[in-house]
Amino acid sequence: MSESMISTLHGMLTEKKISCKELTQTYIDAAQRDNEKLNAYVTITPEAALETAEKVDKKIAAGEEIGLLEGIPMTLKDNISTENIRTTCCSKILEDYVPIYDATVWQILKKQNAVLLGKTNMDEFAMGSSCETSYFGGAKNPHNIGHVAGGSSGGVASAVGGNIAVYGLGSDTGGSIRQPASFCGIVGLKPTYGAVSRYGLIAYASSFDQIGPITTSVEDTAMVFDAVSEYDPMDSTSQGRKGAPVCDTLKNDIKGMKIGIAREYLDGIREDVKQAVLQAADVYKSLGAEIVYFDLPALKYALPVYYILACAEASSNLGRYDGIRYGYKAENYFDVNDMIKKTRSTGFGEEVKKRILLGTYVLSSGYYDAYYKKAQNLRGTIVNAFKNAFKVCDVILAPTVPMTAFENGSAVSDPVETYLTDICTVPVNIAGLPGVSVPCGYNSKGMPIGMQLIGDTFCEAKILNAAWQYENTANIYRAADFGVKL
Amino acid sequence: MKYELVAGFETHVELATNTKIFCSCTTQFGGEPNTHCCPICIGLPGTLPKLNKKVVEYAIRAGLATNCEIAEISKMDRKNYCYPDLPKAYQISQFDMPLCNHGYIELSNGRKIRILRIHIEEDAGKLVHSRGSTMVDYNRGGVPLIEIVSEPDIRSVEEAREYVEKLQLIMRYIGVSDCKMQEGSMRCDVNISVRPVGSEKLGTRTEIKNMNSINFIAKAMEYEFNRQVDLIESGEKVIQETLRYDDVTNTTSGMRGKEDANDYRYFRDPDLVTINVPKERVEEIAASLPELPAQKLERYVEELELPEKDAQLLVKYRKVAEYFEKAIEGTKTPKTAANFIIGQIFRTVENEDEKEKFNINVSAESLNELIKLIDSGKIRMNLAKSTLDKMLETGKKPSELISDSDMGGLDENALLDLCKKAVEANPNAVADYKNGKEKAIKAIVGFVMKNSRGKADAVAAEEKIRALING
Numbered sequence: 001m002s003e004s005m006i007s008t009l010h011g012m013l014t015e016k017k018i019s020c021k022e023l024t025q026t027y028i029d030a031a032q033r034d035n036e037k038l039n040a041y042v043t044i045t046p047e048a049a050l051e052t053a054e055k056v057d058k059k060i061a062a063g064e065e066i067g068l069l070e071g072i073p074m075t076l077k078d079n080i081s082t083e084n085i086r087t088t089c090c091s092k093i094l095e096d097y098v099p100i101y102d103a104t105v106w107q108i109l110k111k112q113n114a115v116l117l118g119k120t121n122m123d124e125f126a127m128g129s130s131c132e133t134s135y136f137g138g139a140k141n142p143h144n145i146g147h148v149a150g151g152s153s154g155g156v157a158s159a160v161g162g163n164i165a166v167y168g169l170g171s172d173t174g175g176s177i178r179q180p181a182s183f184c185g186i187v188g189l190k191p192t193y194g195a196v197s198r199y200g201l202i203a204y205a206s207s208f209d210q211i212g213p214i215t216t217s218v219e220d221t222a223m224v225f226d227a228v229s230e231y232d233p234m235d236s237t238s239q240g241r242k243g244a245p246v247c248d249t250l251k252n253d254i255k256g257m258k259i260g261i262a263r264e265y266l267d268g269i270r271e272d273v274k275q276a277v278l279q280a281a282d283v284y285k286s287l288g289a290e291i292v293y294f295d296l297p298a299l300k301y302a303l304p305v306y307y308i309l310a311c312a313e314a315s316s317n318l319g320r321y322d323g324i325r326y327g328y329k330a331e332n333y334f335d336v337n338d339m340i341k342k343t344r345s346t347g348f349g350e351e352v353k354k355r356i357l358l359g360t361y362v363l364s365s366g367y368y369d370a371y372y373k374k375a376q377n378l379r380g381t382i383v384n385a386f387k388n389a390f391k392v393c394d395v396i397l398a399p400t401v402p403m404t405a406f407e408n409g410s411a412v413s414d415p416v417e418t419y420l421t422d423i424c425t426v427p428v429n430i431a432g433l434p435g436v437s438v439p440c441g442y443n444s445k446g447m448p449i450g451m452q453l454i455g456d457t458f459c460e461a462k463i464l465n466a467a468w469q470y471e472n473t474a475n476i477y478r479a480a481d482f483g484v485k486l
Numbered sequence: 487m488k489y490e491l492v493a494g495f496e497t498h499v500e501l502a503t504n505t506k507i508f509c510s511c512t513t514q515f516g517g518e519p520n521t522h523c524c525p526i527c528i529g530l531p532g533t534l535p536k537l538n539k540k541v542v543e544y545a546i547r548a549g550l551a552t553n554c555e556i557a558e559i560s561k562m563d564r565k566n567y568c569y570p571d572l573p574k575a576y577q578i579s580q581f582d583m584p585l586c587n588h589g590y591i592e593l594s595n596g597r598k599i600r601i602l603r604i605h606i607e608e609d610a611g612k613l614v615h616s617r618g619s620t621m622v623d624y625n626r627g628g629v630p631l632i633e634i635v636s637e638p639d640i641r642s643v644e645e646a647r648e649y650v651e652k653l654q655l656i657m658r659y660i661g662v663s664d665c666k667m668q669e670g671s672m673r674c675d676v677n678i679s680v681r682p683v684g685s686e687k688l689g690t691r692t693e694i695k696n697m698n699s700i701n702f703i704a705k706a707m708e709y710e711f712n713r714q715v716d717l718i719e720s721g722e723k724v725i726q727e728t729l730r731y732d733d734v735t736n737t738t739s740g741m742r743g744k745e746d747a748n749d750y751r752y753f754r755d756p757d758l759v760t761i762n763v764p765k766e767r768v769e770e771i772a773a774s775l776p777e778l779p780a781q782k783l784e785r786y787v788e789e790l791e792l793p794e795k796d797a798q799l800l801v802k803y804r805k806v807a808e809y810f811e812k813a814i815e816g817t818k819t820p821k822t823a824a825n826f827i828i829g830q831i832f833r834t835v836e837n838e839d840e841k842e843k844f845n846i847n848v849s850a851e852s853l854n855e856l857i858k859l860i861d862s863g864k865i866r867m868n869l870a871k872s873t874l875d876k877m878l879e880t881g882k883k884p885s886e887l888i889s890d891s892d893m894g895g896l897d898e899n900a901l902l903d904l905c906k907k908a909v910e911a912n913p914n915a916v917a918d919y920k921n922g923k924e925k926a927i928k929a930i931v932g933f934v935m936k937n938s939r940g941k942a943d944a945v946a947a948e949e950k951i952r953a954l955i956n957g
Contacts, residue, residue: 081532094531101525103532202531207756235534236759313756316566319575320529324622336570336620363566363751372753 004219005166006072008486013060013071020060020071024053024115027073030483031117031164038482040139040149040158040165042078043086044118049073052115059113069227070113075165077153078119079126080211081200082106085116089202090134091124093321093328093347103200104232105169105211112227117165121155124349125318126176126204128152129418130411133351138408141184142480143447147405150180156214157184163483167215167224171201173208174306175401175425178437181214182400182450185439185478187221187467188214190425192457193432194239196225197232203317205310208429216477218438218468222246225460242458249461254469255288257462260393262296265424269402276441276449277399283474284397284466292393298385299427301378306426307419308362308375315359321347351415379430386431390456395466399424400437400450424452434460438467439476448478488683489715492691493646493676493707494638497653498631499663500609500671501544507608507630508535508578515669519614519623527628529574534757537562541630542585542761544662545606546771548632549586551660551778552601552653556768560585562606562758566751570622571611579607579633581752585761591636591656592780593648600637607631632662638677638688643704643711650674650700655779658842659804667698674703679724680714689714690724694731694738706731710738782807790820799828805844812850817857826853830874847881848874856884869940901934901942905950908933916955927951 012018028046035041056071076082079089081099088094102110110116121139123131131154132138139154141147142162149158153170156177160168161184170177172190181188189212196211203209213224226247231240261281266274281291323329323343330342348356362371389396401421411418428435433454440451455463471477479485506513509526526533549556563581584605590598609631611624634653640646654665654672665672674697679689694710697703709731714724729738777785779801786797800810806827813823831848835841856874859865865873865888876887908930909916918926927948934947 079532081530087531089531097531099525099530099532101530101533199534200532203757205756234536236536236757312753316564316576316751316753319566319568320531320573322568322570322575324570325528325573326530340568360751363753365749365751368751 004217004223005215006068006220006223009072009166010066010068010070013056014066016060020053020056020115021050023071024049024073024117026484027117027164027166031159034162034164034482037145038140038142038149038158038162038164039137040120040155040162041075041118042088042090042121042134042136042155045085045116048085049115049117052113056113056115067112068223069109071115072166073115073117074109075117075120075156075159075168076106077122077156077168077170079122079171079202079204080106080169081202082116082119085119087119087202088135089125090122090136091348091352092135093343095135095328097327099200101200104197104230104234105228106200108228108230120153120159120165120168123152123154123176124352125202125314126152126171126173126209127314127351127355128411129175129179129421130406131155131158131180132409132412133349135349140408141405141447142482143185144405144445147407147447148183148411150183150401150405152176152180153188153214154180157181157186157188160184160214160216161186161480163479163485167213167220169211169224169228170214171204171209171211172425172429173204173210173310174422174429177212177214178400178425178435178450178452179422181437182439182452183405183448185442185448185450185476185480186214186216187218187436187438187471188212189221189225189436189460189464190428190434191225191229191460192434193429194237195229195241195434195458195460197230197235197238199232199234199238203313205313206317207313208306208310210429216479218436218464218471219247219250221436222250222464222468225464229460239458241460243461246461246464249465250468252465253288254284254466257284257289257395257466258292258393259284259289259466260292260294260389260396262294262299262389262396262398264296264299265396265398268423269399270404272441272443273399273401273403273449277397277451280440280451280470280474281397283470287469287473289466294389294392296385296389298378298382299423302382302427302430303419303423305375305378305382305430306422307358308371309379309430311355311359312363312372313359315356315363318348318352318356323347382427383431386427386433386456394455395459395463396454398452398454400452401425404443404445404447404449428452428454433457434463436463436467438471440470440474441476442478487719489680489711489718490683490685491640491642491678491680491707491711492638492688493640493678495634495636495640495646495649496675496677497634497636497650498673499548499634499653499657499665501541501630501632502661502663503538503540503544503630505538505540506628507538507541507606508628511628513629515671517625519621519625522625523627527573528624535578535755537758537761538630541606542763543771544630545585545604545632546763546768547660547775548634548657548662549589549604550768550772550775551656552586552589552591552604552634554586554589554601554604556763557583557585557587558763558765559583560761560763562755562761563752564755565607567748569610570620571613571624571627573611573624573627577608577610578755578758580605585763591649591652593645593652595645597639597641597645599639599645599649602635602637604632604634607633638679638691643707646676646707647700647704650703652779655802655804659779660775667700670698673698676703676707678707678710678714680711680718689718690726692724692727692729692738694729695741697731699733702731702733705733705736706738709736713738786820790814792820792824796821796824796828800824803841803844806841809844809850813853813857815854817854818861819857822857822860823853826857826874830871830878834878846878848877852877852883859884859888866940866943868935868944872940901938901947902950904934904937904942905947905954907937909951909954919955
C-alpha cells in the first residue's frame, strides 16, 4: 500500500516527532549523497531550504496550525522560474541565468512554506524522452541506474522515485511528466491545459505545456494538484481547477464507472506492458467498473501533429535566446548578427537545434499550408475524437509508454525510434486533456511499468479517483533503494 | 505622357493608454533607458503577455471613427523576426484577423480613401548608438500601436497630406493618441507607384519607410514620383523595394536589399486567447465617441453659420473647438467668438504645437462673459477688443477690467451732444469733408469715439455727423 508521504510527514511534524529542520537536513544529506549516482538535481539549495524549515518550526513551536504542504521537502523542474535561484532549462544558453521573479506555482507553494531542496534535471528545454539531452548529463533511474529516468522531467522523477524529494513539479508537453513517472515507478499528473498557471514556466510549446505534480502516491498527487490549480490572471490561458478539490472525491467508490480502452493504444505496445495494462483492467472489473472497448483511429495522426506543432511553437519561443539580455553569449564575433548566430549555434544542444529548424521549416511560407495548417486541422480532429470517446466512457485506460525505461544512451543513438515512444502520451497534450500515470507492474528485470488514465477536460477528480482505487487495490509501488528511509 | 501618382499608407499610431499592451508598465515617453520595463515587456523566459483591454477599446474607437466594421472575433499572432530591439524575437501583432476592417476617410474633394484594416500590435524598443557601441532601450517595447492600412486610393501629394492630417485629427479627437509625429507616436510608411493617366493597372510600387513629418512625406512623395516617372520614361523598370528618405538631400535610397524578402512565419500566439467583441460592446463604444471633426465642421457651417474657412480653423484643434463651444454657450453670435479666437487669441499662440495644447491666458468662461457684454449692448466692439487684449496680457476677467461707468452705450441725446461738440471742435475736417474729402469724416468720428471712451456706436455717430454737417 502506497501511503501518502505528505500526510505521513505532516503528521510527524505536527506531532513533533521530527522537527522540520531535521527533516529537511535528512533530505538534503540524502540528496547530496545520492545525487552523485542519480544526477537528479542540477542545483541544490540547502541554505534556503533550512531557512524555510526554521520558519515552519517556529510556527509549530508557537502552536500555530500548519498547512499540509508546509515544511515538506520538494523540488521543481529546472524550467520553472525561481527568483534568485538559477533556472537553466539544463541548457548551456541559460547555464547562469538567475530569474528576477517567481513562477506562479512557486509563488503559491512558497507562500505555504514548501521547502525547496533544489532544481531538478531535465532534457534541454524539455525536449527529449530520456533526460539525456540535458547539458548536465541525464538523470538516472532509481530502480536501475543503468537506465534513464525518462524525460523530460527526468530529474523530478529520479528525485521523487529515489526518495530525495517528497514530491516535485514537472512540466508535460508531450508526456514529460507521465513518461518519467512511469519509468521510475511513481505517479505523475499532466493536468488539463489551463488548470495550472504556466506563468514562469520557460516555454517549450506554449499550447501544450502544462505543469503538474510527480509523487509516490496518487493521494499526494491529488494534494499537490489541489494546491497549485488556481486561476492566475497572469496567464490568459489559465482557468484553474473547476469544481471541488480533487481530494474530496479521491476515495469514492467507482462501481459502474466506465473505463474505456481504445484498441489503437494497444498497437505496437511491448507485451509485458500490454499485459500489465490489461491486468489493471481486470482489477477495475473487480472493483465494479465496466470495461468498454472502442476505436480511436485519429490517434494515428498524433505523433506528426505533435512534432509539427510543438516544434513550430518552440522555434518561436526559443528565438529570444540571443545573448543580448541574459544567458550565455558567444565570445568572438564580428557584429550583432554574428554574435546571435554564434551564441545560438554553440549555446543550444543538438536536439534543440533540430527542433528549432524543424519548427522554422513548417512555418515558412510555401510549407505552412502543407505542415502547420494541416497539423492544426488534424489537432481539431483529435480533439473531437476524444470528445466522442468520452460519450462512451468516463476515463480512458492506456499504457503510458510502450515500454520500460531505456538503457542509458540508447535514446540518443536512435532519435526517431525515441520519438515514436511518445505515441501514448502526446494525444493528451494535443487535446488538452488531463492524464495521470500510475505504476501498474514491473517487467522481468524489475523495471517499472506505468499505465495512464485519461479524462475529459477538467475531470482530474475522476481520473485520480480511478487511479487511487486501482493503486490501493493493486499495491504496485515499491520504493527504490535510494534516499531517505523513514 | 502624363502620369498619375498612386499611393497607399500604412500608419502606425501609438495609443495613449496609461499602460503597455501586455503588462502594466507605463507608456510614458522618455524616461531613463530601461526604467519603464518589467519581466514581461523585456520577454524574460517564462513570462506571458496579458492583453490590455483598454488597447482593444481604443482600437475599436479608432475603427469606428474611420467607418470600419469591428470584428466580433479576432486573435493575436506572432510575427517572427530577429532584431536586438525585439526582446522575444517576435512581435505580437494581428495577421489575418484584424480587429477593424473596411473603413474610409473622406477628403474635402469628396473622394473616399478606403481603409483596408486596423490592427493592434506592440512596439519594439530602440537602439541607441553612442561612442562606437550600440545599446538597447526597451522603454518603448510593448507600447501599444494600431496600424492603419489604407488602400492605394491616394492620387496626389495634396491628398496624402490631407489624409494624414485627417487621421491625426480624428485620433486626437477620439482621444486615442496624441499623434506627435516628431516623438514617433505617429509614423507612416508610404507605398507609392505611378501609372499613365487613364490606366487602370497599378505600377510597381516602392515603400518609403518610417516617415515622421507631413512635410517630409510630401517632399519624399514628390521626389519618388519624379524618380519613378524618369525611370519609366527612360525605358527602365521600377524595382519593388523598401526605401529610406533622407531629408537633408531630399532623396530616397534602398534600405535592405535582399533581406527584404522577410518570411515572418506568422502563426497564432498560443499565449493569448481569442478576442471576442460582442455587438453590444461596439455599440457602447460608439455611443461614447465624441462629435468627430467632419461632423463638427458641418455643424459649425450649417447651424452656427460660420464661414467654412473659419470653421475649419476652429475644428483643426480639438482643444480650440472645445474652447470655442464653451465660449459661445448662451451667446447670440458665434461669429464674434470665432473672430476673437482666430484673430486676437491665435496671434498669441505661436505654433501648431501650442494650438494643440491651447493653454491660453483667457479662460473660455471669461471670453463667454465678454461676448455676453457685447450681446447685451453693454459694451461696443472696440472696447471689447481692447479689453480682450488686456485679458490676454493679464489673465483677468472682463469684470475686473471694465468699470461700471464703461458699461452701457451712450443714449441718443448724449451721442448727439458729443457729435455736435465734435463738429465744432474740428472745423478743418468739416471744411475738408464739405470740399468732397469723404475720408475727413473719420477724424470727426474718431473724436466722438475718443471722448466717449469707445462707448459710442461708430456707425450711428457717423450718420449723425453727416446729418449735422449737411444740415
